Amino acid sequence: MNADTRGEREAGTVDTAAREDGWTPGPPGTLDLDKLFAARLHAARVRPYLATALFALHTVESRQVPTMAVDRHWRCYVSPAFVDRTPVEELAGVWVHEVSHLLRDHHGRGDRVARQRGLTGPGERLRMNIAADFEINDDVFGDGLLRPEGAALPELLGLPGGQLMEDYLRMFRLGPRLKxxxxxxxxxxxxxxxxxxxxxPYGAHGLSEQQRDAVRFRVAQGITGRPGSAPRGWRRWAEEAFHPPQPWRELLGAAVRSAASAPGAGEDYSYGRPARRSCALPGVVLPSLRRRPPRVSVIIDTSGSVSDSELGSALVEVAAISRAVGGRRDLVSVLSCDASAQVVHPLCKGEGIPLMGGGGTDLRSGFARALRAQARPDVIVVLTDGQTPWPSAQPPCRTVVGLFPRPLSAGSWDEDDPDYVPDGPPAWARVVEIGG
Structure with a gap:
């Protein structure tokens, strides 16, 4: 974490400080493992959800590191001189800081940012290291964990807290203030x-990729199990560890295209062109099976549990759905529905569709209204938060559900029944989670 810019302390000063802390230093220049591991134990006590990760690190004595450092294979390199001159409470903070780099995948994210933004050279990597420290240090200390002296904080450059490494990289450059x-x-x-x-990668005591993922998963479990004891940054990390961001727009478009192009979708018999087998039956005109552009009916949940921003996202997706089926907007209809189905609107442009509702939720009426249309849809797309009853029987067309996520810890959905949890989308529907 922080280098001793004042130089090495005299041996007598080190011995005195060690005796005051209750430690008996070993021979000069050797790593004091007792003190180092006591600091790790203290870190695990004040941050119990990080215990699995802290004890997964393998320590390596090194005189080439200024303080403590980690590699991507979960080895922790420790300077003996740094351990000697640093109090146990501060060492605990350094333990948590270093393991945070690994849990938050700063090495993988740094490589991705370098490729995307064309960042090369040790100077840019130093800037990544500083940005990663800003991400960690803004909320990791306190509540029994002492902040080490000289820890890099975003306030040093007048930057706001609560940002990610990628965000901080856009906010500063190396300069005199960072000397x-x-x-x-x-x-x-x-x-x-x-x-x-x-x-x-071939050295001893490194963790495999599967082992590293297992450690992250265990830590995320510990944080989500007791979210009140973890800072906001860790809670955000745990949510992404369990549910990594997905390219949901691509997934939703692919689901709609798959449903619209599946066998039977948009197919019907027509006399506009005789069947090829008509020649086998003289005097009889047989219809041929023709494929027409599929019709899509979009049901938008406009109940009170769906926010305005989610309704805005739904309108954006309506335009994307029309592109997914070939751009024929006349074949896409939009139906807003809360406890009852509202007016069906043909799609002209997404921003011109009025979304009415705001009451309870029962999308079964929306399904019934869509299926009663004169031109029955080949695909029904439902954009909802899932807090609704679903049809008991599978509709005679394919169904895609775009689901606005809801945390399970948000409480009950029914004031009269605190244990009530709505059913998830039925198995016959293709579900894509929207958000992230």
């Missing part, structure tokens, strides 16, 4: 750049 952080080196686990003093 005191030129020593910073948290290892490849913080920015993705391999160091000469690291053991590499």
């Amino acid at each position: 005191d952080l030129a020593w910073l080196d948290c290892g490849s686990g913080a920015d993705g750049r391999e160091r000469a003093w690291e053991l590499g």
Whole structure:
């Protein structure tokens, strides 16, 4: 974390400080494992949800690191001199800081950012390390965890807290104000750049990719199990660890295209062109099976539980749905529905569709209204938060559900029944979660 810019302390000063802390230092220049592991135990006590990750790290003594550093294989490189001169409480904060780099995948994210933005060279990697420290340090300390001296904070540059590494990278460049952080080196686990003093992928005691994912999953379980004890940044990380962001727009479009192009969708017999088999039956005209552009009916949940921003997203998706079926807007109809179905609107442009409702939710009436249309749809697309009863029988057409996510911890959906939880979408529907 922080380098000792004042130089090495005299041996007598180190011995005195060690005795005051209750520690008996080992021979000069050797790593005091007792003190280091006591600090890790303290970190696990004040941050119990990180215990699995803290004890998954393998320590490696190194005199080439200024303080402590990690590589992407979950090894922690420790400077003996840094351990000697740092109090146990501050060492605990460094433990949490370093393992946070690995849990938040700063090495993988750093590599992706470098490719996307064309960032090369050690200077840019140092900037990534600083940005990653800003992401961690703005809310990781306190509540029994002492902030180490010299920790890099976004306030140093007048930047707001609560941002991600990628956001901080857009907000600052290396300059005179960061000269005191030129020593910073948290290892490849913080920015993705391999160091000469690291053991590499084939060294001893490294974790495999599967083991690293298992550790992250266990930590995320601990955070979501007791979310009140974790800072906001950790809660956000745990939610993404369980439910990584998906390209839901692409998934929704693919689901609609798949349903619209499936066998039977948009197919009907027509006398406009005789069947080829008519020649076998002289005097008889047989209809041929012709494929027409599929009709799509979009049911938008306008009940009170759906927010205005979600309704706005629904209108945007309506236009995307028309593109997914070939751009024939005349074949796409929109039906707003809360406890009852409203007026069916043909699609001209997304922003011109009035969405009426705001009451309770029962999309069964919307399904019934869509299926009673003169031109029955080949595909029904439902955009809803899922807090609705569903039809008991599968409709005679394919169904795609765009589901606005709702956290399970939000409480009951029924004031009269605190244990009530609505049923999920039926198995016959293709479900795509919208959001993220």
